[in-house]
């Protein structure tokens with residue numbers, strides 16, 4: 001019933017807090033480590049996640065952390081499980097449960113997301129280990145169409161996953177990422193996003209998913225990354241909120257945006273613009289790249305930089321916390337935060 005998810009919703013969708021997404025698969029985490037010259041070993045992945053999760057004071061701004069399976073079962077070098085580290089900061093542990101993207105035959109070079117086989121038993125195991133919410137990320141490409149087939153498959157997969165996660169006590173984060181790739185204008189993104197979310201909600205309802213017990217992780221409605229003009233935070237907020245109001249029932253408690261390759265600063269300013277007036281849902285963040293970029297650059301894999309890197313994480317987390325409250329001003333931001341992170345054809 002709705003009441004079994006209520007305490008979780010109160011924690012994750014609490015004012016001034018959002019989600020830290022550090023659920024990169026081992027291969028994707030390897031890309032992050034390679035960017036600072038580190039090998040993709042379990043030791044290095046653990047060290048990076050320990051740096052992030054043991055940041056003192058993180059719980060003031062972060063309500064949930066999405067982990068990859070490996071991280072859910074890891075501990076600090078002092079022997080405290082990461083799950084306990086999170087719980088002590090009142091941060092809800094979450095888990096990525098999809099098995100990644102593969103080519104979708106019969107489409108226009110599009111993908112589908114694997115992971116339904118064995119999902120129920122994996123969810124039950126993750127719950128036992130302390131996870132309380134789950135994430136499934138699939139993607140939709142505007143330059144590739146999207147074809148009706150790709151949209152339908154994305155929506156159906158998300159709905160099946162959401163039903164299975166709820167059945168095993170996990171709150172599903174529903175994430176159909178509409179990729180930034182392309183030179184289209186913002187109107188085209190709005191049109192595609194409306195189509196995608198209408199199908200997602202159609203199939204969520206068909207699978208008897210409880211709307212009060214889900215969270216959404218949408219892309220913001222922006223122009224394509226290669227479009228001739230950038231849009232202002234106000235224009236992005238207007239289009240994104242228009243789309244959400246048209247498609248998302250108020251029964252859904254929280255909207256936790258992904259950053260999708262926006263710069264740290266853009267992601268924060270856009271979220272702030274979205275919170276300038278009251279919304280029917282908690283509107284917050286679930287960023288990976290836009291919370292980790294300056295942390296990685298500061299850390300460089302050096303133990304003596306850990307403290308500075310954790311400070312960098314707190315700066316971003318606090319900025320996004322203020323943006324959730326609609327009171328971010330952008331004062332004192334570094335040049336690093338302003339750099340775009342968009343990479344054409346980026347794959348997780």
Ligand code: 13P
Pocket residue numbers: 021022023066137175258259260261286287288289290
């Ligand atoms: P980005 O914020 O880097 O787009 O990551 C989103 C995501 O799905 C990771 O959980």
